[in-house]
Amino acid sequence: xxxxxxxxxxxxxxxxxxxxxxxxxxxxxxxxxxxxxxxxxxxxxxxxxxxxxxxxxxxxxxxxxxxxxxxxxxxxxxxxxxxxxxxxxxxxxxxxxxxxxxxxxxxxxxxxxxxxxxxxxxxxxxxxxxxxxxxxxxxxxxxxxxxxxxxxxxxxxxxxxxxxxxxxxxxxxxxxxxxxxxxxxxxxxxxxxxxxxxxxxxxxxxxxxxxxxxxxxxxxxxxxxxxxxxxxxxxxxxxxxxxxxxxxxxxxxxxxxxxxxxxxxxxxxxxxxxxxxxxxxxxxxxxxxxxxxxxxxxxxxxxxxxxxxx
Amino acid sequence: xxxxxxxxxxxxxxxxxxxxxxxxxxxxxxxxxxxxxxxxxxxxxxxxxxxxxxxxxxxxxxxxxxxxxxxxxxxxxxxxxxxxxxxxxxxxxxxxxxxxxxxxxxxxxxxxxxxxxxxxxxxxxxxxxxxxxxxxxxxxxxxxxxxxxxxxxxxxxxxxxxxxxxxxxxxxxxxxxxxxxxxxxxxxxxxxxxxxxxxxxxxxxxxxxxxxxxxxxxxxxxxxxxxxxxxxxxxxxxxxxxxxxxxxxxxxxxxxxxxxxxxxxxxxxxxxxxxxxxxxxxxxxxxxxxxxxxxxxxxxxxxxxxxxxxxxxxxxxxxxxxxxxxxxxxxxxxxxxxxxxxxxxxxxxxxxxxxxxxxxxxxxxxxxxxxxxxxxxxxxxxxx
Numbered sequence: 265x266x267x268x269x270x271x272x273x274x275x276x277x278x279x280x281x282x283x284x285x286x287x288x289x290x291x292x293x294x295x296x297x298x299x300x301x302x303x304x305x306x307x308x309x310x311x312x313x314x315x316x317x318x319x320x321x322x323x324x325x326x327x328x329x330x331x332x333x334x335x336x337x338x339x340x341x342x343x344x345x346x347x348x349x350x351x352x353x354x355x356x357x358x359x360x361x362x363x364x365x366x367x368x369x370x371x372x373x374x375x376x377x378x379x380x381x382x383x384x385x386x387x388x389x390x391x392x393x394x395x396x397x398x399x400x401x402x403x404x405x406x407x408x409x410x411x412x413x414x415x416x417x418x419x420x421x422x423x424x425x426x427x428x429x430x431x432x433x434x435x436x437x438x439x440x441x442x443x444x445x446x447x448x449x450x451x452x453x454x455x456x457x458x459x460x461x462x463x464x465x466x467x468x469x470x471x472x473x474x475x476x477x478x479x480x481x482x483x484x485x486x487x488x489x490x491x492x493x494x495x496x497x498x499x500x501x502x503x504x505x506x507x508x509x510x511x512x513x514x515x516x517x518x519x520x521x522x523x524x525x526x527x528x529x530x531x532x533x534x535x536x537x538x539x540x541x542x543x544x545x546x547x548x549x550x551x552x553x554x555x556x557x558x559x560x561x562x563x564x565x566x567x568x569x570x571x572x573x574x
Numbered sequence: 575x576x577x578x579x580x581x582x583x584x585x586x587x588x589x590x591x592x593x594x595x596x597x598x599x600x601x602x603x604x605x606x607x608x609x610x611x612x613x614x615x616x617x618x619x620x621x622x623x624x625x626x627x628x629x630x631x632x633x634x635x636x637x638x639x640x641x642x643x644x645x646x647x648x649x650x651x652x653x654x655x656x657x658x659x660x661x662x663x664x665x666x667x668x669x670x671x672x673x674x675x676x677x678x679x680x681x682x683x684x685x686x687x688x689x690x691x692x693x694x695x696x697x698x699x700x701x702x703x704x705x706x707x708x709x710x711x712x713x714x715x716x717x718x719x720x721x722x723x724x725x726x727x728x729x730x731x732x733x734x735x736x737x738x739x740x741x742x743x744x745x746x747x748x749x750x751x752x753x754x755x756x757x758x759x760x761x762x763x764x765x766x767x768x769x770x771x772x773x774x775x776x777x778x779x780x781x782x783x784x785x786x787x788x789x790x791x792x793x794x795x796x797x798x799x800x801x802x803x804x805x806x807x808x809x810x811x812x813x814x815x816x817x818x819x820x821x822x823x824x825x826x827x828x829x830x831x832x833x834x835x836x837x838x839x840x841x842x843x844x845x846x847x848x849x850x851x852x853x854x855x856x857x858x859x860x861x862x863x864x865x866x867x868x869x870x871x872x873x874x875x876x877x878x879x880x881x882x883x884x885x886x887x888x889x890x891x892x893x894x895x896x897x898x899x900x901x902x903x904x905x906x907x908x909x910x911x912x913x914x915x916x917x918x919x920x921x922x923x924x925x926x927x928x929x930x931x932x933x934x935x936x937x938x939x940x941x942x943x944x945x946x947x948x949x950x951x952x953x954x955x956x957x958x
Contacts, residue, residue: 276957310792313792313795313796315785315792315795315796315955316955316957317955332795333800335798335799335800336798338796338797338798339798341796343792343793343796345789345792345793346789347789348789349788349789349790349792349793350790351582351586351790353585353586353587353589353590354582354585354586354589358582358585362578362582363793363797365575365578365579365582366575366578366579366794366797366798366799367797367798369575410793411793
């Protein structure tokens with residue numbers, strides 16, 4: 265295990281931010297910590313980095329207890345903060361060099377690593393720019409470059425794509441996968457389920473300071489009753505029709521949401537054909553009908569009773 | 575690691591416009607304003623000759639004893655010397671009245687059957703003139719009496735006694751013979767303020783290291799560089815920056831503005847060196863006790879202004895009030911100690927008082943540094 269958290273409790277006055285958190289992250293994986301804002305993701309990361317005091321529990325990183333003075337462990341960790349953490353008074357290259365220099369003493373090696381980080385973040389055209397001159401997406405890429413330039417074994421990324429344009433986001437996600445292929449373990453927090461689904465080999469879903477579910481993408485989706493979600497756009501969807509659909513075999517629920525009929529069916533056989541047959545038998549015409557597998561949001565919704573983006 | 579952090583901090587500081595402005599540009603502008611505003615202050619102490627007029631009366635006035643007494647101490651017809659008390663013009667009565675009315679002369683003299691001195695309103699020139707004339711007439715009357723009543727007394731040296739003027743005032747300089755120039759005190763105050771301006775720069779050294787202050791500080795705390803070492807390396811760079819800035823201001827004041835600090839420039843430099851370091855730790859000590867950035871700056875700027883106020887930079891009388899009623903404040907106010915060190919260099923021949931101030935300033939600096947380190951050493955935070 266590269267990170268092992270046992271029974272971690274962190275309180276802010278009466279608020280329990282981390283409620284007996286248990287977490288194990290394996291070496292070589294991209295581990296996603298998914299949860300809505302305020303679920304305790306950033307608090308957990310700050311505790312792992314020993315930036316925050318906690319009330320109870322233990323944290324081990326790379327097999328050893330983590331502490332503020334565990335400099336040999338810190339040397340092997342890269343951190344990408346949620347907010348951009350760079351110096352405004354020095355250029356893009358100087359920023360990366362400064363942070364890399366806190367980990368790497370050899371000047372030549374550092375110069376090579378800084379150039380690699382610039383290439384990785386595709387900041388070559390901006391190396392002499394000051395951060396104030398960069399767009400939001402470029403700033404995020406600089407933020408990441410500063411955190412990974414020293415080639416850490418463990419990279420902790422706290423919502424690195426917040427307020428980033430789609431193009432930059434894709435580049436960042438591709439970069440994270442590349443780092444992982446090159447041997448880095450990544451702990452990635454986000455409240456964007458699509459990102460987590462896309463890059464993470466294992467995912468933990470957090471809510472109110474606790475892990476409510478953990479596993480691979482498929483394992484998480486297998487934990488819930490819903491096996492299929494059918495969406496129908498049609499005219500004449502009366503309460504009677506919805507009641508009939510609800511009572512069909514293999515159907516969990518049927519509700520109108522945003523002028524669409526959302527039918528959730530149980531795991532197993534697809535109910536799409538049965539619903540089409542029912543609409544035809546009743547002479548109800550529909551303009552669109554499609555079937556999806558459940559998302560992590562559905563997993564979160566079924567477990568906690570609320571949406572991830574609430 | 576030292577070189578890396580030190581050089582980057584120095585580089586960042588040299589590119590920070592606010593730091594450059596408040597630490598360098600502002601004192602230079604202020605000293606230039608001082609130069610133009612107070613440049614004539616010392617001239618105010620110099621003596622200006624008193625303008626008088628003598629009403630011409632067919633040369634008769636030149637036979638007057640008073641006129642002859644005026645010649646050696648007056649600039650008449652362009653024969654000027656530095657010891658002259660009066661500048662005298664020979665005019666007609668009408669011209670004399672006009673000059674008096676226009677305020678061009680302190681008064682004019684009629685040498686006739688009866689000596690007549692016409693003066694304008696009150697003024698030191700008028701007072702000196704009247705005192706001179708009274709003294710002359712009194713002496714002349716005394717001599718006349720002696721000649722009339724007891725001519726033999728002249729042989730006994732009584733006339734020399736009458737002429738002799740005993741001075742009961744003794745003028746002594748405690749500044750090793752340097753002439754007093756009150757404008758230098760303004761420059762001392764300015765230099766003390768420049769030292770303390772470093773406190774606003776050193777606040778940033780704390781902000782960038784407290785993980786609960788910014789994401790950048792959190793990132794630095796997550797790095798393998800010990801916080802205490804980073805603080806020391808950063809503060810070294812800030813100290814070099816501040817000392818360089820103060821040195822530039824000192825060079826500007828001495829070489830460009832031509833202000834003469836006497837032969838005590840090395841002591842002035844030593845005071846500035848320690849003053850800069852005190853200023854830096856004054857800023858760090860205040861900023862470690864509070865979390866909000868705005869409050870940090872408000873306390874540091876407020877503290878600097880308060881310290882300067884107590885030191886009498888705005889009203890000299892405050893310094894005396896503090897010394898009389900709250901003397902302990904002088905020992906905890908950096909500006910008071912710095913300015914007092916300067917004043918003791920300026921006013922006293924010996925260096926005992928100067929080194930006393932420097933010793934207290936040093937102890938205060940060590941205390942502020944220790945306090946900063948003690949609070950800053952906290953390793954992790956209750957909240958970020």
